[in-house]
Amino acid sequence: MAEVNYRHELVGAFGDPIDENPTGIMMEAAFEALNLPWRYQLLHVVEEALPDAVRGVRALGFQGFNCTIPHKVAVMRHLDDIAPDARLIGAVNTVRREGNAFIGENTDGKGFLRGIREDAGLDPAGKRIVVLGAGGASRAVTVELALAGAAELIVVNRTVQRGQQLAQHLNDKTDTTARFRPWSETLVIPNDVDVLVNATSIGLYPDVDAMPDVDLSHARDDMLVCDAIPNPPETPLIKTAAARGLPTLNGLSMLVYQGVTAFKMWTGQDPPEDVMKSALQQAFGL
Structure with missing residues (x-):
């Protein structure tokens, strides 16, 4: 039996x-x-x-x-x-x-890195990357990007101490150059940025109409916009970037x-x- x-x-x-x-x-x-x-x-x-x-x-x-x-x-x-x-x-x-x-x-950072390489077709080595947030998701994403050879990582966060600590951690433990920028007003993304990553919870269900306070009007036409939020996949940030003709990678x-x-x-x-x-x-x- x-x-x-x-x-x-x-x-x-x-x-x-x-x-x-x-x-x-x-x-x-x-x-x-x-x-x-x-x-x-x-x-x-x-x-x-x-x-x-x-x-x-x-x-x-x-x-x-x-x-x-x-x-x-x-x-x-x-x-x-x-x-x-x-x-x-x-x-x-x-x-x-x-x-x-x-x-x-x-597994967060490895998942993000695979997505940016395979689904977005971008190698982060040598790239200048802005990452919004300094929490657990941001720590995973920034460390893996640094280990993958990103030239510069700009950590943007509203809580100064937390953002400074993450930037210092990246400088101490990896070969990348990391800087912290306080997020006290609308963040204008300059045209020398290769990738923008939202690693905050802004836009996560049920706040589906929320969008990080960023201005994409000066971004380069080929700047990749990534959002780590999986629900909804098409966040206001992703929709705004796509409407401007920028390449995007959603959280799925x-x-x-x-x-x-x-x-x-x-x-x-x-x-x-x-x-x-x-x-x-x-x-x-x-």
């Missing part, structure tokens, strides 16, 4: 907010495509509940979880170990189980590519990328 097992392996995501996060759509589609008895759960975890949430999923036998706003940095002190690249970044977006230990990883690219890496970490199996992309495109009517 065949062994009977009705249990599912569990993974998920911690966040606040979390309801609008589309990661589960592509993960569930991938599990179904490979006939894996796994489930992906969106878990609403407020900042003060994070320690209890980590203890809870550990006790429940979760195989890992993702972290989004506002937990990518704070979660690190609740884990058993941090992968070297995630430690360099200073943020964790993916946690995997290794035996009884939770190991922090960062980073979401899928970081997700395929996390999937392999958790399950040990090669993810069905086409299925994951198709599930998200269908969900957003693209």
Whole structure:
């Protein structure tokens, strides 16, 4: 008689907010495509509940979880170990189980880098890049861009101390040249910038009409505009850039590519990328 097992392996995501996060759509589609008895759960975890949430999923036998706003940095002190690249970044977006230990990883930056190379067709080596924000997503994106050979990274942030710390971290730990610029008024993007990246939460659902306070009127015609926000994919920033004829890269690219890496970490199996992309495109009517 065949062994009977009705249990599912569990993974998920911690966040606040979390309801609008589309990661589960592509993960569930991938599990179904490979006939894996796994489930992906969106878990609403407020900042003060994070320690209890980590203890809870550990006790429940979760195989890992993702972290989004506002937990990518704070979660690190609740884990058993941090992968070297995630430690360099200073943020964790993916946690995997290794035996009884939770190991922090960062797949965000690698996902973004793959998207900018494969989907946008741009090599960041030697480029001058402006990155909006200095949180967990920005740390991942800027570190990976620096390691990929970006010539100059300009970190733009409203909180001065946080932005200065990230720029200094990039200068100390990588070979790039990083500068901080305070974001106290409309940011005019000059014509010597090759790439603009929004790594803030401005424009994230439900604030779908919000746009970073930037002026693209002086941007070079071939400047690439990237938005790390996956929901909605077509943010006001992406729409504005496209209307000006600028090349764009939306947040679904980073979401899928970081997700395929996390999937392999958790399950040990090669993810069905086409299925994951198709599930998200269908969900957003693209």
